[in-house]
Amino acid sequence: MNGFRFGLLDGLVNSRISASALPRAGFLTAAATGADSFWVGDHLNSLIPRSIATPEHMGIGARLVPKVDAILEPWTMLGHLAARNRLRRLRLGVCVTDAGRRNPAVTAQAAATLHLLTRGRAILGIGVGEREGNEPYGVDWTKPVARFEEAIATIRALWESDGSPVSRESQYFPLRNAVFDLPPYRGRWPEIWVAGHGPRMLRATGRYADAWVPFVVVRPGDYARGMEAVRAAASDAGRDPMSIIPAVNRVVVTGRSRDDVDEALDSVIMKVSALAAPGEAWRRHGVEHPLGADFSGVQDLVPQLIDKETALSYTAKVPASLMKEICFNGTADEVIDQVAEWRDCGLRYLMVINGSQLNPSLRKGMAASLPLAQVLRRLKTL
Secondary structure (H helix, E strand, C coil), X not given: CCCCEEEEEECCECCCCCCCHHHHHHHHHHHHCCCCEEEECCCCCCCCCHHHCCHHHHCHHHHXXXXXXXXXXXXXXXXXXXXXXXXXXXXXXXXXXXXXCCCHHHHHHHHHHHHHHCCCCEEEEEECCCHHHCHHHCCCCCCHHHHHHHHHHHHHHHHCCCCCCEEECCCCCCEEEECCCCCCECCECCEXXXXXXXXXXXXXXXXXXXXXXXXXXXXHHHHHHHHHHHHHHHXXXXXXXXXXXXXXXXXXXXXXCHHHHHHHHCCHHHHHHHHHCCHHHHHCCCCCCCXXXXXXXXXXXXXXXXXXXXXXXXXXXXXXXXXXHHCEEECHHHHHHHHHHHHHCCCCEEEEEECHHHCCCHHHHHHCHHHHHHHHHHHCCC
C-alpha cells in the first residue's frame, strides 16, 4: 500500500428522518473529503447505554435518534448505498462482522455479493464480536476466539472451493458437501480485515487476513508491538508479512479550540466510551475499571444492562488523561500530530469514528464539522 489512507466508520443507527439518512450523510462526507472507504458496524444494539442516550446527555442527537438501540443491518445498508451511489468509487466494508452470531457461509455470501455488485470494492471486516450482541440472543460466548478461527477458515474454504462440494470438520461450523458457487470479481475475493487484540487473535490475523484493524489498542507503542506479532505469524504461515495492511479504527474528537474539545471529552456521553477500554488502560491512570480491574473492555461490555444511576457513577470515575489516551483529540493540528505519531509506529490506514458529533452542545458539535474536514483532508498528506 502506497501512502497513508483513511476510511470513515458509521454506527448505523436509525433516525427520525429515514433509515438511510445518517449513513448516507456519512458516505457523502467520506466521498467529499477524499476517503478511500466507507464502513458500517455490525451490532444488534448500541455500545452507548440506552439509559443515558437522552436529551440531557446527548442534546439534539437524542431527538434525531430517539432509540439508540435501533441499529440497522450492515450488509443490507451497504447494498443500498452501492446502488444509490454508482459514481462514487469508495470501497465499502463492515467493521466488523460478528463471526460468532453470523454463520460464516452467510457472511461469505454477503461479502461476495457486495463484491460483485460494487465491481470489486467490498471489504470483509471480521472479528469475534461482542458479548452484547451474542449472549442475550442465545449465542454461546464461552469460546469466542475458537468460533472466530473456525469461521474465518470456513469462509476461506468456501471461497477457494471453485464450486466443488466442501466437507470440513468443525466444532462450530461443520460443512457437509456444502456448495459455494458465487465467483470472485475478476479473480479476487474481498479483502479480509481482522479486528483482534490477544495473542491468539494476532496469530489468526497473520495467517488469514489482508489487514489488521484493532479497536481497543490505546497507545502507539502497543500498536507497533501488535503489528510485529501479526507479521511474525504471517511469516510463519508462509505469507508475505509486509502485505498485511496496518490499520486501526479510532475515535476522533475535534473542535475549534482545545477548550471545546476538552468540554466534549468531559461530557457523560463521551466518557461512557471509556468503559470499552480494558482494565489495564484504566490502571495506567491510577483508577480501577468500574467493571473490574481485569475487565477485557468492549468485548465483554453489555451496555443495555447499565441503568442511568450506574452509568453516571461509572463516568464520574473516568480520568481526563484516559479520555485523551483512547482517542485522537484536539484541534485539527493536534489530531494530525497524534496520528503522525502512530504513523511513525507503523500505522498506514486510519478508520475514523467521528466522536465530535456526540457533543451535547448542538452549536459546538456543528462547529466541529470544519476542523473534522480539515483533519480528513490532511490525513492523506501523512
